[in-house]
Amino acid sequence: MEGNLLGQLIDALRCLPGVGPKSAQRMALHLLERDREGGRQLSQVVGEAMERIGRCRRCRDLTERELCAICADSRRDDRLLCVVESPVDVLAIEQATAFRGRYFVLLGRLSPLDGIGPEELGLDTLEARLDESPPDEMIVATNPTVEGEATAYYLHQMAEVRDIRVSRIAHGVPLGGELEYIDQSTLAHAFGSRQAFTPGR
Amino acid sequence: MEGNLLGQLIDALRCLPGVGPKSAQRMALHLLERDREGGRQLSQVVGEAMERIGRCRRCRDLTERELCAICADSRRDDRLLCVVESPVDVLAIEQATAFRGRYFVLLGRLSPLDGIGPEELGLDTLEARLDESPPDEMIVATNPTVEGEATAYYLHQMAEVRDIRVSRIAHGVPLGGELEYIDQSTLAHAFGSRQAFTPGR
Numbered sequence: 001m002e003g004n005l006l007g008q009l010i011d012a013l014r015c016l017p018g019v020g021p022k023s024a025q026r027m028a029l030h031l032l033e034r035d036r037e038g039g040r041q042l043s044q045v046v047g048e049a050m051e052r053i054g055r056c057r058r059c060r061d062l063t064e065r066e067l068c069a070i071c072a073d074s075r076r077d078d079r080l081l082c083v084v085e086s087p088v089d090v091l092a093i094e095q096a097t098a099f100r101g102r103y104f105v106l107l108g109r110l111s112p113l114d115g116i117g118p119e120e121l122g123l124d125t126l127e128a129r130l131d132e133s134p135p136d137e138m139i140v141a142t143n144p145t146v147e148g149e150a151t152a153y154y155l156h157q158m159a160e161v162r163d164i165r166v167s168r169i170a171h172g173v174p175l176g177g178e179l180e181y182i183d184q185s186t187l188a189h190a191f192g193s194r195q196a197f198t199p200g201r
Numbered sequence: 202m203e204g205n206l207l208g209q210l211i212d213a214l215r216c217l218p219g220v221g222p223k224s225a226q227r228m229a230l231h232l233l234e235r236d237r238e239g240g241r242q243l244s245q246v247v248g249e250a251m252e253r254i255g256r257c258r259r260c261r262d263l264t265e266r267e268l269c270a271i272c273a274d275s276r277r278d279d280r281l282l283c284v285v286e287s288p289v290d291v292l293a294i295e296q297a298t299a300f301r302g303r304y305f306v307l308l309g310r311l312s313p314l315d316g317i318g319p320e321e322l323g324l325d326t327l328e329a330r331l332d333e334s335p336p337d338e339m340i341v342a343t344n345p346t347v348e349g350e351a352t353a354y355y356l357h358q359m360a361e362v363r364d365i366r367v368s369r370i371a372h373g374v375p376l377g378g379e380l381e382y383i384d385q386s387t388l389a390h391a392f393g394s395r396q397a398f399t400p401g402r
Contacts, residue, residue: 005253006254006265008246008250009246009254012242012243012246012247015240015242016217017227017228018228026289029287029289031217031250032288033263035216038213040252042213042216042217043243043244043245043247043251044244045212046210046244047240048206050232050237050240050241053206062233063206064205064206087234088230
C-alpha cells in the first residue's frame with residue numbers, strides 16, 4: 001500500500017522464521033510507532049552478527065571469535081565431550097544441565113540422500129580431535145530421529161576403535177508426561193530401556 | 202552462553218512484539234545458519250526505515266516522503282474521508298475494501314486519563330482540513346471500544362457543525378460467525394442496529 005520503504009520493511013521481516021504477513025506488519029508498525037531505538041539497535045546488531053559470526057575452529061559452534069567461549073574456557077573439563085547436532089542444542093544443554101565438559105557441533109546429521117556425509121559434518125575434525133586429545137567419555141546427544149540415530153551409530157564406531165567410552169542421552173517418557181498421552185514408539189522405547197530401580201540413589 | 206554477539210543478537214530480536222527468548226534464539230540461528238543474505242537485508246532495511254520513515258504531512262500516516270502514496274495519488278476521491286486510529290487500519294481497509302477515498306490517521310484515540318486529548322490526535326489538522334476542503338462524507342472507522350466510541354462521537358460533532366455527512370462502519374456479527382458463539386454485547390448491538398431486509402439489493 002504505502003509502497004516503498006514500509007512495504008520493504010514488512011517484506012524484510014518475513015525472512016524471520018514463523019513470521020507471516022500479519023505478524024510482519026505488526027512488527028514493522030511496533031518498531032516505527034513505539035520502539036525506534038530498539039529498531040536501530042536491532043538493525044545494527046543483526047548487521048554486525050551477519051558479518052562477524054562464524055564457526056569456532058575447534059568445536060564448530062557459532063562465535064565471532066576464533067575459539068568460542070566454551071572452547072576458550074580453561075576451567076571446563078576436557079575429559080567429557082558432548083556431540084550435538086546444532087548450536088541450539090548447546091544452548092539448551094547449557095541452560096538445563098550442569099554439564100561442564102566440551103562440545104562438538106555437527107551442524108547437521110548424516111543424511112546421504114541429501115548429500116550430507118561425514119565430511120559435511122566435520123567428522124574429520126572430530127576424528128583428529130579424538131586422536132589428539134581423547135576424552136574419557138563421549139556423550140552422543142543427537143536427536144532421536146532416524147538420521148540422528150544413524151549419526152549416533154557412526155559416532156559410536158569412531159569412538160569404539162579408539163577405546164573411548166560412548167554414552168547416549170536417555171530417551172523415554174518426559175518428566176511430567178502421562179503414559180496415556182505419550183506416542184507409541186517413545187513408550188515402547190522407554191519400556192525396552194527400563195533400568196534397575198534403586199530408590200534413594 | 203556463547204556470550205557477546207550471539208547473545209546480543211538474541212536480545213535485540215526480543216524487541217519485536219510476540220518474540221520471547223525461545224523464538225529469538227530460533228530466529229538468530231535461522232539467520233546465521235540459513236539466511237545470512239536475508240539478515241543483511243533485514244539489517245539494512247530496518248536501519249533505513251527507522252531513520253527515514255516519518256508522518257505524512259496531510260494524513261499523518263507513516264511514510265518516508267512528505268506526502269504518503271495515498272495523499273499524493275491524484276486519482277483518489279477527495280469527497281470521501283475515512284478516519285482511522287492507526288496505520289494498520291489503513292493497510293487493512295486497503296487490502297479488504299474497494300475504498301478509493303482519502304484517509305486521516307489519528308495515531309491513537311481520545312483517552313483523557315492517559316493524557317491523550319484532541320491535540321495529540323492531530324484533530325486541529327483534521328479541523329483545518331475539513332474547513333479547507335470539506336469532503337461530502339466522513340467515514341469514522343475507529344475501533345468499537347469505549348475510547349474508540351468516544352473518539353467517534355467527538356469526530357461526529359466536528360463534522361456536524363460543518364454540515365458534513367458522517368457515517369460509521371457497521372458493527373455486528375462477523376460474516377461466518379455463529380450467534381451461539383458471539384459475545385453478548387456484540388449480539389445486543391447487532392440486534393439493536395438491525396436494518397430493513399431488502400433481498401436482492
